[in-house]
Amino acid sequence: MKKAILILGIILLVLLYYLGLFSKQDTLPLSSDFFSARTYTERESTLDLKEIGFIKKRASEPLPLTRKELEALYQTQLDRGVKNLPTVSLALLRKAKEARERGEIEKAQEWTTYAMKISPALSQPHVEMAKIYWKKNPFHLHQVFSEILKAQLKKFHDYPSLLRLTYHGLYLLSNAILMSFILFGIMILIKYLPLYFYDLRKNLTQELRSLLLNGLKVFVLFLPIFLRFDLLWSLFFWATLLWGYVPHREKKLIIFFLIVTTYFPFFLKSSSSFLNTPNSEILLEMNEANHGNWTRATEEKLRAWIRTQPNDSEVLFTLGLIAKKQGQYAQAEEYYRKAIEYQPRFSQAFSNLGNVYLAQKQIPSAISAYQQAIQIDPHKGAYYYNLSRAYSQETFLSGKIDRTFQKARELDPALIDFHSMVVDSPHMNRFVIDESLTTRTLWERCLHQFMGKEGFLYLLFKAWFEKVPSVIPFLAPILFLTFLIGFSRYARARRFLTRCPMCGSPTHRFYLETQKQEFVCFNCYRIFVQKEKLHPKIMEKKSLQAKAFQKEEQVTRTFLSYLFTGFGYLWRGQSFKGLLLLFLFFIFILRFLFWSGLIPDTRLQPQSSPLLATLWGGLFLVFYLLNVWDLRRQKPSFEMETEKD
Numbered sequence: 001m002k003k004a005i006l007i008l009g010i011i012l013l014v015l016l017y018y019l020g021l022f023s024k025q026d027t028l029p030l031s032s033d034f035f036s037a038r039t040y041t042e043r044e045s046t047l048d049l050k051e052i053g054f055i056k057k058r059a060s061e062p063l064p065l066t067r068k069e070l071e072a073l074y075q076t077q078l079d080r081g082v083k084n085l086p087t088v089s090l091a092l093l094r095k096a097k098e099a100r101e102r103g104e105i106e107k108a109q110e111w112t113t114y115a116m117k118i119s120p121a122l123s124q125p126h127v128e129m130a131k132i133y134w135k136k137n138p139f140h141l142h143q144v145f146s147e148i149l150k151a152q153l154k155k156f157h158d159y160p161s162l163l164r165l166t167y168h169g170l171y172l173l174s175n176a177i178l179m180s181f182i183l184f185g186i187m188i189l190i191k192y193l194p195l196y197f198y199d200l201r202k203n204l205t206q207e208l209r210s211l212l213l214n215g216l217k218v219f220v221l222f223l224p225i226f227l228r229f230d231l232l233w234s235l236f237f238w239a240t241l242l243w244g245y246v247p248h249r250e251k252k253l254i255i256f257f258l259i260v261t262t263y264f265p266f267f268l269k270s271s272s273s274f275l276n277t278p279n280s281e282i283l284l285e286m287n288e289a290n291h292g293n294w295t296r297a298t299e300e301k302l303r304a305w306i307r308t309q310p311n312d313s314e315v316l317f318t319l320g321l322i323a324k325k326q327g328q329y330a331q332a333e334e335y336y337r338k339a340i341e342y343q344p345r346f347s348q349a350f351s352n353l354g355n356v357y358l359a360q361k362q363i364p365s366a367i368s369a370y371q372q373a374i375q376i377d378p379h380k381g382a383y384y385y386n387l388s389r390a391y392s393q394e395t396f397l398s399g400k401i402d403r404t405f406q407k408a409r410e411l412d413p414a415l416i417d418f419h420s421m422v423v424d425s426p427h428m429n430r431f432v433i434d435e436s437l438t439t440r441t442l443w444e445r446c447l448h449q450f451m452g453k454e455g456f457l458y459l460l461f462k463a464w465f466e467k468v469p470s471v472i473p474f475l476a477p478i479l480f481l482t483f484l485i486g487f488s489r490y491a492r493a494r495r496f497l498t499r500c501p502m503c504g505s506p507t508h509r510f511y512l513e514t515q516k517q518e519f520v521c522f523n524c525y526r527i528f529v530q531k532e533k534l535h536p537k538i539m540e541k542k543s544l545q546a547k548a549f550q551k552e553e554q555v556t557r558t559f560l561s562y563l564f565t566g567f568g569y570l571w572r573g574q575s576f577k578g579l580l581l582l583f584l585f586f587i588f589i590l591r592f593l594f595w596s597g598l599i600p601d602t603r604l605q606p607q608s609s610p611l612l613a614t615l616w617g618g619l620f621l622v623f624y625l626l627n628v629w630d631l632r633r634q635k636p637s638f639e640m641e642t643e644k645d
Helices: 002-018 067-080 086-102 105-118 124-136 141-156 159-202 208-221 231-241 248-275 278-291 296-308 313-325 329-342 347-359 363-376 381-394 399-411 413-422 439-451 456-465 477-493 522-529 536-563 567-572 575-593 610-633
Strands: 510-513 518-521
Touching (some): 002 231, 086 105, 141 159, 159 208, 159 248, 159 278, 159 439, 159 575, 248 477, 248 575, 278 296, 278 439, 313 347, 347 363, 363 381, 381 399, 399 413, 439 456, 522 536, 536 567
16 A cells, blocks of 8 residues: 555656646646637627717617617628627627526527527527526426537637637647656556666676666666656656566557657647747638628738738738728729739639629629639539629529529528528628638638648658757757667667566566466466475465565555556556546546636636536546446456465
């Protein structure tokens, strides 16, 4: 039990250090402010109601909440061509939450419904609606889960939400893997470092050569401390140093340890750095302009970007979209033309350019632009819908109107039905369908900018030549690979001690025990396998040693498995299963530690979700109880059958 407590203390100290609790500056890669990039959700997002011509009051005054006023606001939003007004929707959700808590369910449902209409891209209204359905009738679970599912799907269609979700997932998965390998490295040290010291003591003589060699071994052991390697590289260094003592199946994981330690911190650090670059910031601005309620600051940042990157067709397209919705048709036409010049197959730009021509009554030019958009992408219903609108301005008797409209409805019935319903307005923003940059387009651009012009393979290559945190700045993972190869070749040429799994004795002489398929020492083989009758004192001493060792091993792995699921398998030698269970265990722990995410959505005050918390808590409980059940049904690795004789 003392050994188990000692190991637990070492593990806790190492993990706490890894969490950065022992230093003023958090240690990478697990850091509380690792993802510190400002996103559009962290900027002030104010809605100037005077600007949209709806309320002639100060913007700081309370938002009107009557059905008539909300409907008027919704119609004005459609006239402006704005897809989402998150400030208004989140204000409605706060009111809906207060009404729900007071028991005014119908009022809460009405406000939540308008929050959905005003900001269809937001996931929060669906979460609130799920709570309302739960409040109305807890037994109608299909309605509750339907809204929760819609909320999750909305996150995948909203670029900022998807960005947060991706980085949050990457962070949790990477650190769960790294923490699992930290425990693997600690296990290697505790199990095989005693053999290293036993070898030192055994070979310690008065000969000068032996003294120098053993002194060098001690120096190499403390080399990571002298060179100030970080935790992961130190553990990998020591695991490689013990290569000769480690069984074959664990040697494979040491090689994988090198790959994990090379790539995961590198990609975490690169991802964090990318979040703070202008490239990442401009993507969020573009998303706000294409899918939200842009501000003057948004437009100014896009203009500033285009001054330094004049051939960025997607930013030009976004500026054209803003100009068109503000009625600045000449400027919008210029932006769209430039976007097409730099990207000739930009079908969305052709369609929107046609909308600008249509607004200026240039019907032939509009028809030509729509036809070019259809030629590039003949599967977009919006292009046919806009073309039918242009034909309707040319003549009311042409069959081309009906044919193009029916083609549009055939390709995208939901979109066409929606626009047919909201078109009850002479405003041009509602007369035709303006294309915008999709979440997929923004995400593809994000990945392309993250990987750079060289591509993903270059990043894989570059990671091996990154600096390792130490006092020697030129150290790189390639040197650790060389160290690993050199030690593996050295281990082949020299005979290393190994530990008997039955009694724990260091020995060179191992024999195969046929039933267990384990290698045991010479004396254990004779006594416990061959059942030889040796001297009673020898047999008694070996039996007591084996019994004490087996008991200590059983207590250690059982005790630690209750605290770190899977550690027992790791200790027992079932390394792959142990690492998998440890990985899942740390996924749960990190999920609970970073419940609100690494890049919190500050548009709305954090709301606890009892259903989601219950789901995660239930999954963890089932996972833990299955581990306990498996522990209780495990038998000792070896049984001392000689005591029955």
